[in-house]
Amino acid sequence: MRRGVLVTGASRGIGRAVAEAFAEAGDRVAVHCKRSVREAGEVAASLPGDGHLTVRADMADADAVRRAVDEAAERLGRLDVLVNNAGVFLAHPPLTTSYEQWQATWSETLATNLTGAANATFCAVPHLVAAGGGAVVNVSSRGAFRGEPDCPAYGASKAALNAFGQSMAVALAPRNIRVGTVAPGFVETDMARSVLDGPDGDAVRRQSPFGRVARAAEVAAAVLWLASREAAFASGTIIDVNGASYLRS
Numbered sequence: 666m667r668r669g670v671l672v673t674g675a676s677r678g679i680g681r682a683v684a685e686a687f688a689e690a691g692d693r694v695a696v697h698c699k700r701s702v703r704e705a706g707e708v709a710a711s712l713p714g715d716g717h718l719t720v721r722a723d724m725a726d727a728d729a730v731r732r733a734v735d736e737a738a739e740r741l742g743r744l745d746v747l748v749n750n751a752g753v754f755l756a757h758p759p760l761t762t763s764y765e766q767w768q769a770t771w772s773e774t775l776a777t778n779l780t781g782a783a784n785a786t787f788c789a790v791p792h793l794v795a796a797g798g799g800a801v802v803n804v805s806s807r808g809a810f811r812g813e814p815d816c817p818a819y820g821a822s823k824a825a826l827n828a829f830g831q832s833m834a835v836a837l838a839p840r841n842i843r844v845g846t847v848a849p850g851f852v853e854t855d856m857a858r859s860v861l862d863g864p865d866g867d868a869v870r871r872q873s874p875f876g877r878v879a880r881a882a883e884v885a886a887a888v889l890w891l892a893s894r895e896a897a898f899a900s901g902t903i904i905d906v907n908g909a910s911y912l913r914s
């Protein structure tokens with residue numbers, strides 16, 4: 666059975682790799698984007714198999730999120746998996762940021778990384794139930810556990826996303842819906858490029874005993890597994906994909 670899969674923020678980076686992983690597994694993918702319609706269309710067209718499509722929404726716009734989730738389910742014919750991947754990583758060092766910038770950054774970060782994912786999940790649930798069950802996978806971050814001194818809203822949003830996923834794992838299990846979370850360390854994407862290409866790049870790579878950061882495909886592999894039926898009893902878990910750069914107990 667080909668699953669219907671919605672991946673948010675899939676026009677590039679980890680989301681694109683996740684879309685590719687599901688398509689390679691034979692699934693049909695709705696490639697979500699905020700504004701990058703052309704790039705999302707190119708991703709959808711490049712995926713193996715047929716029936717892939719694009720949907721558009723600002724994750725901070727609750728009505729747009731509902732429209733995008735419903736459109737994805739309708740055009741895919743079914744929705745079996747939601748991957749909450751879209752996110753922002755905005756710098757706002759506490760000692761040097763103005764109060765106005767601080768507020769704007771917290772608002773955008775929480776609206777996108779946390780409330781956007783919560784709203785997409787809420788809107789996806791009726792479709793997942795109609796499909797007889799399914800999976801939600803959230804893309805969190807190592808920063809939820811290790812702290813993000815220059816991006817505290819980001820760390821807080823991901824810690825909250827972890828807690829949201831655990832609550833939903835319990836709430837949705839009676840409808841045969843699994844909820845899992847992947848917490849990557851630094852990943853080779855546009856989001857991390859300025860850090861990885863900057864003066865701290867080598868130090869960041871040395872945080873892992875492998876001497877490198879993650880590839881997007883390595884994060885996608887964990888997402889794919891969490892969405893599988895074989896992972897059903899792992900519902901509620903958080904998988905670290907950080908190259909042993911941060912070990913939590």
Ligand code: NAD
Binds near residue numbers: 850
């Ligand atoms: P990226 O910047 O390449 O991709 C993020 C995607 O989210 C983009 O497609 C962007 O358009 C989309 N997005 C952002 N704000 C949006 C909004 N308001 N509405 C709709 N879409 C929006 O970064 P990435 O590295 O691929 O990040 C994907 C996820 O992985 C994010 O949740 C990020 O926090 C997480 N993550 C990334 C890293 C890393 O080092 N790159 C590490 C840990 C976790």
